[in-house]
Amino acid sequence: MAFALRKSDAWLLFLAGCIILLALAANGYSAIHQKKHQQQIMNARRLVGRLGLTDLCLFTEARYTRHWSQADLHAPFQDHPLSLPHFPSESHVRPPIHLKTVSRHEVDSTAKILP
Amino acid sequence: MKWIQRQKYFLDFTLSSLLRRKGKHLSLLVVYTLIVFLLGSVMLFAGAVRKTAVDVLTDGPEMTVQRIIAGRHDFIPLQYIEPIQKIRGVRTVRPRLWGYHFHPASGANYTLMAAPDFEYGPDQVIVGAGVVRSWSGIAEDRLYLVGFDGRAHLLKIVETLDSGVDLAAADLILMSASTFRDITGVPEGYAADLAVEIRNPRECATIAEKVVRLFPETRPILKSEILRTYAAVFDWRSGYVVVLLAGSVLAFFIFAWDRAVGLSAEERGEIGVLRAVGWDVSDILILKWWEGGVVSLTAFFLGMIGAYFHVFLASAPLFAHALKGWAVLYPELHLYPDPNPYEIGALFFLTVVPFGFVTLIPAWKAAVTDPVSVMR
Incomplete structure (x- = not known):
């Protein structure tokens, strides 16, 4: 007797397969590569600590995107007077958060701060 | 059990109906899958980069102090170290010597840095893996650099950093302080900035205020601010992501609109026949709900699986050009999955649920009309 799979069963099996594959990909991959990844992160952290690095090497085309956290609002214009932002990586990032918040460590001249 | 069987x-009926119009539904499925794939790839990629960034930068200096002269980053005198060191709560202050070097032959920018505990001699360097990949004309492990005064420097590569730390150090050329000053011309007694370690991180803001009080032309940057900056990298408000997102969402709405404005004559005829043979309006709505569910769930899972393999197994090649921009040097990304259930859930509800609803509206309109007039 030939076994005929109903269309609904076939689709439900396909869906279950997709969910299992996604779960396996997410957890299985993590489990296999976790040790190696942790090692790489630890190596990178050690290097960051030893050298005092502040930024990731994500965009090397402009100095203010290479060291993104160290840039200020004038950085794109410092190359020459009409140096408008023109590097593609500038469209991936926003100005560092501390430039847009109040935490610019401005000093209240009336306050007395102990040394 | 009876409900499940029903x-x-x-x-079964829905799948047969979809398979009868294979061409139309297959094209729908492909477009839908591509939209989910694109949105899913951006989401997974951004999440993984954000997580890695925060993990890697955790050990960076608590505070960096820059000197700003006429709105520009200037070299900071080493005499500033002692007064900052005396501020209560400061553990150490160390000068950082770093700068950039553009190499015309390879067209790449590199970061030159004096390593604080550099164990090799003058004119010897440790380089990031990206330097070896991109520097044209590396001969016998030597780099030729033209210094600030036009003099040529021949630097011997004594060590190459593992590509596993590329995300932090792909473009680094590490050397001794004397070699750095010799090449860049940064005078003795000055550094690029100061890295400050603080005993209690909760005192950072107060210490930053004291630093600005002592030296008003300086700008302290806190690690917490750096981490927050990187925690927002590639978030949905970043320019390129907005463009991707807007394009995808627009495509999705055009596509959902096409479904919502009406059914084809064949589909209306099918509903009319079902009504004529005794199906209820609610049965037709359940049928159409399943139709939307089959298409959207299939597209969602196929798109997400594709996105996962694209980002984590293939290292996101579709984004590489966009991320590289004009840069020659690009790190080898070894991303590690950090799936965020909230984001996956949001993507699911943004793509699957609206599509399910828009398939119901025209079906309901056709189902409540007289079957004879629908079939005509």
Whole structure:
């Protein structure tokens, strides 16, 4: 007797397969590569600590995107007077958060701060 | 059990109905899958980069102090170290010597840095893996650099950093302080900035205020601010992501609109026949709900699986050009999955649920009309 799979069963099996594959990909991959990844992160952290690095090497085309956290609002214009932002990586990032918040460590001249 | 069997009959009927119009539904499925794939790839990629960034930068200096002269980053005198060191709560202050070097032959920018505990001699360097990949004309492990005064420097590569730390150090050329000053011309007694370690991180803001009080032309940057900056990298408000997102969402709405404005004559005829043979309006709505569910769930899972393999197994090649921009040097990304259930859930509800609803509206309109007039 030939076994005929109903269309609904076939689709439900396909869906279950997709969910299992996604779960396996997410957890299985993590489990296999976790040790190696942790090692790489630890190596990178050690290097960051030893050298005092502040930024990731994500965009090397402009100095203010290479060291993104160290840039200020004038950085794109410092190359020459009409140096408008023109590097593609500038469209991936926003100005560092501390430039847009109040935490610019401005000093209240009336306050007395102990040394 | 009876309810499940009933739903399975609906599902059988739905699948047969979808397969009768293979061409139309397959094209729909492909477009839908591509939209989910694109949005899913951006989401997974951004999440993984954000997580890695925060993990890697955790050990960076608590505070960096820059000197700003006429709105520009200037070299900071080493005499500033002692007064900052005396501020209560400061553990150490160390000068950082770093700068950039553009190499015309390879067209790449490199970061030159004096390593604080550099164990090799003058004119010897440790380089990031990206330097070896991109520097044209590396001969016998030597780099030729033209210094600030036009003099040529021949630097011997004594060590190459593992590509596993590329995300932090792909473009680094590490050397001794004397070699750095010799090449860049940064005078003795000055550094690029100061790295400050603080005993209690909660005192950072107060210490930053004291630093600005002592030296008003300086700008302290806190690690917490750096981490927050990187925690927002590639968030949905970043320019390129907005463009991707807007394009995808627009495509999705055009596509959902096409479904919502009406059914084809064949589909209306099918609903009319079903009504004529005794199906209820609610049965037709369940059928159409399943139709939307089959298409959207299939597209969602196929798109997400594709996105996962694209980002984590293939290292996101579709984004590489966009991320590289004009840069020659690009790190080898070894991303590690950090799936965020909230984001996956949001993507699911943004793509699957609206599509399910828009398939119901025209079906309901056709189902409540007189079957004879629908079939005509």
